[in-house]
Amino acid sequence: MRRRYPIAALLVLNAVPLVWFLGAYPGRLITLAPLIGCYTLAAHQGWRWGVAGAVPTALIQIIAIRVVLGDAETAGVVPEVALLVATAGSAGAAVGYNRAVLAATRARFAREARSREERGRRIAAEERLRIARELHDVFGHTMATISVQAGVGLHVIEQRPGQAREALTTIKKICDEGLTDVKTILGILRTDTSTAEEAGQPRAPRGGLDRLSELLDTAEAAGLRVELTVDGDPRRLPAPVDLAAYRIVQEALTNVLRHAGARTVRLTLGHEPARLLIRIHDDGPGTGADTHHTEAEQHGHGIDGMRERARALSGRLTAAPHPDGGFEVCAELPVPNPR
DSSP: OTTTSHHHHHHHHHHHHHHHHHTTOSOSGGGHHHHHHHHHHHHHHOHHHHHHHHHHHHHHHHHHHHHHHOHHHHHHHHHHHHHHHHHHHHHHHHHHHHHHHHHHHHHHHHHHHHHHHHHHHHHHHHHHHHHHHHHHHHHHHHHHHHHHHHHHHHHHTTTOHHHHHHHHHHHHHHHHHHHHHHHHHHHHHHSOHHHHHHHTOOSSOSOSGGGHHHHHHHHHHTTOEEEEEEESOOOOOOHHHHHHHHHHHHHHHHHIIIIIOOSEEEEEEEEOSSEEEEEEEEOOOHHHHHHHHHHHHHSOOHHHHHHHHHHHTTOEEEEEEOTTSSEEEEEEEEOSSOO
């Protein structure tokens, strides 16, 4: 009751000594009862309520003792009563403050734990999305190129066996590279970061503009002529920008092979002080440009994946039919800390 109704409990406990002494009951330990009420009020309501309860408690205690001890001894017990009441109130205020600090600390720890859990879930979701994008890019490019090379091989296997042999060689090379990338991605899922780093294994599939020549050779082997133009001074890019640029070019060329029906692609890389500009423009038929965009959206998430890669780096990407014909993909990737 004193914890649930501390004010009412203090009033009752202050009245008990008066009734006790007026009834001439023996013993003076009953004077401790109001101190318990004063302690409880300060502990549960704060030090201001403790002070408000301590003053009348001290006065009532003095009056109660005066009934027993008489006027001659009242002056001597005033300091003792005041000290006892102050001690009880201070102890209650200290306990109440300690409880408040503990409650605030527990609440802060709980918030931090929830924040860590949410951050962990967000990081896991981002990692799953990143891995899904990598798998999409690797499988999409590999299977599209294999499909084109297989078609070439079937077409010329009887008339030109040598060209068919070259197509099969290209297919094997592409398959080997794709399997290496897939094993790397799946290895990330099987092992933790520390294990992978200790084993010296890469934590991301191979990819970067340093492998651009291999990518263009593969596209040209599939019958697509790529005209590369590099503007500005090429420099070493941060790993996320380098990988995103490579994957955007890879996905754009894959879409051209699968949907555009183009023969030539103009690839332009613009190295500026604070950004990297990528432009991929194919010469597909005018009616095929719209088909290119529509089929790419219907049969997969390639264009969406390219946009997400650019957006993750605070960049942007557009993909639309070009006014002069064909289809064009333009990406702008910021390069942090330009030097």
